[in-house]
Structure formats: C-alpha cells, structure tokens
Amino acid sequence: MTNATPAPQARSLHTDLPGPRSRDLMARKEAAVARGVGTTMTVFADHADRGVLVDVDGNSFVDLGSGIAVTSVGGAAPRVVEAVRAQLDRFTHTCFMVTPYDAYVEVCEKLNQLTPGSFPKKSALFTSGAEAVENAVKVARHHTGRPAVVVLDHAYHGRTNLTMAMTGKVVPYKDGFGPFAPEVYRVPGSYPLRDGLSGEQAARRTVEQIARMVGPDHVACVVVEPIQGEGGFIVPADGFLPAVVDWCRANGIVFVADEVQTGFARTGAWFASELFGIEPDVVATAKGIAGGLPLSGVTGRAEIMDSAGSGRLGGTYGGNPLACAAALAAIETYQAEGLVERARAIEDFLLTRLRAAAEHDPRIGDVRGRGAMIAVELVDPATGDPDAALTNQVAARARSQGVITLTCGTYGNVLRFLPPLTISLPLLGEGIDTVLASLAEIGAAA
Ligand SMILES: *Cc1c(COP(=O)(O)O)cnc(C)c1O
Numbered sequence: 288m289t290n291a292t293p294a295p296q297a298r299s300l301h302t303d304l305p306g307p308r309s310r311d312l313m314a315r316k317e318a319a320v321a322r323g324v325g326t327t328m329t330v331f332a333d334h335a336d337r338g339v340l341v342d343v344d345g346n347s348f349v350d351l352g353s354g355i356a357v358t359s360v361g362g363a364a365p366r367v368v369e370a371v372r373a374q375l376d377r378f379t380h381t382c383f384m385v386t387p388y389d390a391y392v393e394v395c396e397k398l399n400q401l402t403p404g405s406f407p408k409k410s411a412l413f414t415s416g417a418e419a420v421e422n423a424v425k426v427a428r429h430h431t432g433r434p435a436v437v438v439l440d441h442a443y444h445g446r447t448n449l450t451m452a453m454t455g456k457v458v459p460y461k462d463g464f465g466p467f468a469p470e471v472y473r474v475p476g477s478y479p480l481r482d483g484l485s486g487e488q489a490a491r492r493t494v495e496q497i498a499r500m501v502g503p504d505h506v507a508c509v510v511v512e513p514i515q516g517e518g519g520f521i522v523p524a525d526g527f528l529p530a531v532v533d534w535c536r537a538n539g540i541v542f543v544a545d546e547v548q549t550g551f552a553r554t555g556a557w558f559a560s561e562l563f564g565i566e567p568d569v570v571a572t573a574k575g576i577a578g579g580l581p582l583s584g585v586t587g588r589a590e591i592m593d594s595a596g597s598g599r600l601g602g603t604y605g606g607n608p609l610a611c612a613a614a615l616a617a618i619e620t621y622q623a624e625g626l627v628e629r630a631r632a633i634e635d636f637l638l639t640r641l642r643a644a645a646e647h648d649p650r651i652g653d654v655r656g657r658g659a660m661i662a663v664e665l666v667d668p669a670t671g672d673p674d675a676a677l678t679n680q681v682a683a684r685a686r687s688q689g690v691i692t693l694t695c696g697t698y699g700n701v702l703r704f705l706p707p708l709t710i711s712l713p714l715l716g717e718g719i720d721t722v723l724a725s726l727a728e729i730g731a732a733a
Contacts, residue, residue: 294336296714298689298721299347305329306344325459327352328691335362338710338718340691349718352693353707356516356548356660359575360620361709367578370616374609381608383412384601390611397618398586401557404566409592411585412606416547416573417445419583420510422600423571424449426587427508427541430594435501437509437540439476439493441518441697444510444545453510455518456697472501476511477523480653480664486526493527494534503538508569513559516548519696520662520703522655528563535568541591543569547583548660551575552621552708555631555658562657578617582610626708630658636712637661637704637719644723650677650730662703664696665726673698677729684725690718 305313309330316326330342340348340362353359360367374390383391395410402408413419424436436453438444444453446460452467454460461467474496475482477489484492497506513528515521535542544567549559553575556562560570569587576582581604585592621627634657641663645651652666665674665681678700685692695703702722706715 294334294339294341294347296337296339296711297347298339298349298714298717300689301346302344304346304687304689306342306346308343312343327693328686337361338707338714346689349690349714349721350710351704351706351715351718351722352691353705354579355574355693356553356705357574358579359551359553359626359659359708360578360617360624361707362579364578364617364620364709366616366620366623367580367613370612371580371609374612377608379607379609380604382603383606384598388608388611390608390615391606394582394584394606394611394614395586397615398572398584401618402567402570402572402586403558403560404588406566407589408586409589410587411592411600412611413583413585413602414581414604414607414610415445416545416571416583417447417450418602418605419547419571419573419585420444420453420543420545421447421449422585423510423543423545423569423587424508425600426585426591426595427543427569429599430591431507431539431541433505433507434470435505435507436471437497437501437506438471438473439511439515440473441476441478441515441521442473442510442512442545443515443517444512472497474500476515476521477527478521479524480655484524486524486528487530489524490527490530490534493531503540506538506540508541508543509535510543510545512545512547512549513563513565514549514554514657514660516660517695519664519698519701520656520660522657523563525563528560528565532565532567541568541587543567543571545571547571547573551617552627552630553658553660553705554656555627555634557627559657576617577610577614578620580607580610580613582606582614621708624709629708632712633659633706633708633710633715634661636715640716640719640723644726648726648730650674650726656704659704659706659708662695662701665700665702673700675699677726678702680729681722681726684729685722688721688725690721692722
C-alpha cells in the first residue's frame with residue numbers, strides 16, 4: 288500500500304514557468320488539441336501526491352484545486368492506486384448491463400448508506416457529473432410524468448445539451464452552443480452578499496416565481512447545488528433550502544441536490560445537504576467519489592429510482608469496474624483518515640487567515656464557504672462591484688509562484704480554494720499566504 292515515489296510536500300520552483308518541457312508540450316497541445324479545451328495552468332503534470340503536484344520540469348506546486356474538487360483523497364491515494372491495480376489484473380470492462388460485477392453493487396450500497404435520509408434508497412452509476420444530473424432529471428420526469436425542470440440563478444450543472452440549458456453562465460459554457468433543451472426554467476435562489484434576503488424571504492421569492500411562471504403541476508424537479516460551485520461558492524442563507532424542500536414535497540416535486548462538487552467530505556460533512564438539515568429526494572454525485580477516476584452516481588428514494596423499468600437507465604461505461612474499485616478505496620480513505628473532520632479543520636484554518644486579511648483589505652468583499660470549499664469575492668471597495676480583473680491578476684500571480692489557484696463566479700471575481708483534504712496545514716498555509724501576498728502586491732503596484 289505504498290506509492291513508488293511519494294512527493295516531498297513542499298513548494299519548489301527550479302525553472303521559469305512554464306519550464307522548457309512544459310513549453311514544448313504546450314506547443315504540441317496548441318497544434319493538436321481543440322482550442323475550446325483551455326487550461327488554467329501553463330505547466331504539464333508529471334505526478335501528484337496529497338498537497339503537491341509536480342510538473343514535467345520538476346517544479347512542485349501547492350495544489351489548491353484538487354483537479355476541481357476531485358482528488359480530495361490526494362492525487363495518488365495509496366488505497367485507490369492499490370485497488371485500481373488489483374482490479375486491472377481481473378478485468379477492465381464487461382459493461383454492467385451485459386455482465387454485472389460486485390464492485391458496482393457495493394458502490395451503490397455505500398451511496399445508499401452515506402447520502403442523507405434514512406428512507407429506502409437505490410442508486411445507478413454513470414461516468415460524468417453532467418450525466419448524473421441528466422439521469423436525475425430522467426428519473427424525476429419518469430416518476431412524476433411532468434416535463435419542467437427548475438434551476439437557480441448562478442447554477443452550474445455541466446456541459447451536455449440538457450445541462451448547458453440548466454447552467455446559468457453564458458460565457459464560456461453556452462455561448463454559440465444552442466439551441467438548448469426545452470422545459471428548463473431559471474429562478475432566483477439565495478445569494479446573501481448580493482440580495483440581502485433572509486433564507487425565508489429568498490425561499491418565498493423562489494417558490495412564488497416557480498408557482499407563477501411554471502406552475503407546480505408541471506414541475507418534475509427542482510435541481511439545486513446546496514452550495515453553488517462554479518457560480519461562486521455561494522452559500523444560501525439559513526432556512527432557504529429547507530423551505531424550498533418543504534414546498535417541493537407539498538407539491539409532488541422531486542427535489543434533486545446536485546452534490547457533484549459539494550459531496551464526499553468536501554464541505555465538512557459527507558454531503559452538504561446535511562449542513563442545511565435537508566434530505567433530498569435524489570442526490571447526484573461525481574467529482575470526489577472515486578479518487579480521480581471517472582465515476583458518477585444518482586441516488587434517491589427507491590420508489591423514484593425504480594419508476595423507470597429495466598433497461599431504461601444505463602450507458603456503456605457507467606460504473607466502470609476500475610472506477611468502482613477506486614470509489615470503494617476512496618470511501619475507505621475518507622473514513623480511515625477522518626477526512627470529514629479534516630475538511631472542518633481546513634475550514635477553520637482558511638477562514639481564520641482569510642478573515643484576518645479581509646479586515647485590512649476592503650477589496651475582499653466576502654469570505655465564505657464550508658469545509659475545504661472556501662472562497663473570497665473580490666470587489667471594488669467604493670462600489671461593491673465585482674472585480675474580475677483583479678481576481679485574474681491575483682490568481683495568475685499566485686500560479687506563477689507555484690500555487691495552483693482557481694477562480695469562479697458568475698462575475699468572475701471569486702478566488703476559490705479546493706485543496707485535497709490530505710494536504711498538510713503548513714503547506715496549505717504556504718499556499719494561501721502566497722495568494723494573499725499576491726493580492727497585497729497587486730494593490731501596492733496599482
Ligand atoms: C462539475 C460539476 C458538474 C459537471 O460534472 P462533469 O463531471 O464535469 O460533467 C455538475 N454539477 C456540479 C455542481 C459541478 O460542480
């Protein structure tokens with residue numbers, strides 16, 4: 288259960304960035320890979336381990352992104368690596384719909400246990416987050432016999448045709464890629480910094496709009512990220528989610544939690560729904576589920592999940608055996624290493640540093656998030672308007688100093704921190720201090 292080369296957990300840069308090997312690879316990438324597939328970093332990965340990613344020129348980066356909340360157990364978690372190796376020796380694929388295998392069933396059993404709600408549940412496995420969301424919508428429509436799908440402002444649900452329709456932000460996700468799937472309706476949610484509403488007030492606005500503009504009898508499901516991810520790590524005001532869930536239940540509407548980004552210990556709970564005291568009818572999962580292997584799941588009330596008969600759900604690669612083996616090993620890692628508690632320690636650590644910085648820098652308009660899903664929103668101190676240019680400058684500067692730093696937000700003005708849960712606190716501190724120093728330096732230069 289040991290990796291061949293555990294990477295030293297330290298940031299170290301030996302070349303200009305990008306180094307010569309990365310520059311060569313980037314030239315090949317530009318010649319061979321479609322331009323639409325952009326990259327945040329200009330360096331190519333060689334290996335990764337816990338809080339560190341090493342590039343092909345031997346530079347070590349502090350990883351504050353986890354490949355977008357995927358490698359929460361680390362980039363080469365020993366249990367995951369071992370489990371995938373062992374499965375490789377047995378078989379790589381049979382197609383579960385042709386010849387089933389045990390790991391698929393076991394992952395479903397785990398999902399049924401771990402997701403919120405003590406009612407009987409069933410699951411189905413797929414490959415990407417978008418595919419999980421699509422299948423959550425399929426089962427909700429089949430179960431209710433209704434067409435409409437309701438989503439929130441600032442939502443992100445993926446890049447397939449249906450999930451593009453469900454996603455809010457036009458550039459870069461939707462621009463020029465329509466027409467989009469019909470029967471998707473967008474209503475406001477809860478964004479405390481910008482709407483100033485209590486959770487109750489925001490929920491009333493949300494359900495009144497659904498009632499007036501769509502009609503509850505037409506709605507199959509309301510799909511919500513408990514904490515919005517790409518939209519800006521927006522944490523809804525207390526009471527918002529429970530009120531929306533109650534209204535859905537009263538109207539026979541399936542409440543779907545898109546926990547693709549928030550799931551699997553990321554927010555300091557197994558699933559973010561728990562933080563808000565809600566039990567979704569259906570939960571979509573992916574990202575952190577399998578230590579980096581492509582896997583996604585839909586888990587929900589047994590009567591909803593079973594509404595579609597045999598053969599109605601599936602996909603060639605859904606629940607691939609290597610990915611299922613990885614998921615079982617990742618779940619064991621979350622449990623054995625106490626990573627739910629670890630995410631809470633990361634929350635305390637990051638919030639303390641970021642709030643201290645916000646006290647003397649009015650450009651930090653908000654510090655928010657839960658667990659190891661923390662963000663700062665950068666604004667013009669005079670007006671409170673989003674400052675995307677500053678955000679991009681800070682992120683670029685931090686990257687050039689060896690810290691993988693991501694941004695997000697409808698307005699592009701959110702720095703988001705998604706470290707692996709296995710990162711050491713000193714290394715995390717070094718990463719976050721580099722980002723904060725970048726912010727301070729840009730202020731000094733202006
Ligand atoms: C990333 C993400 C998706 C899409 O997942 P893919 O695996 O990229 O298809 C859907 N919903 C949320 C909340 C996400 O963060």
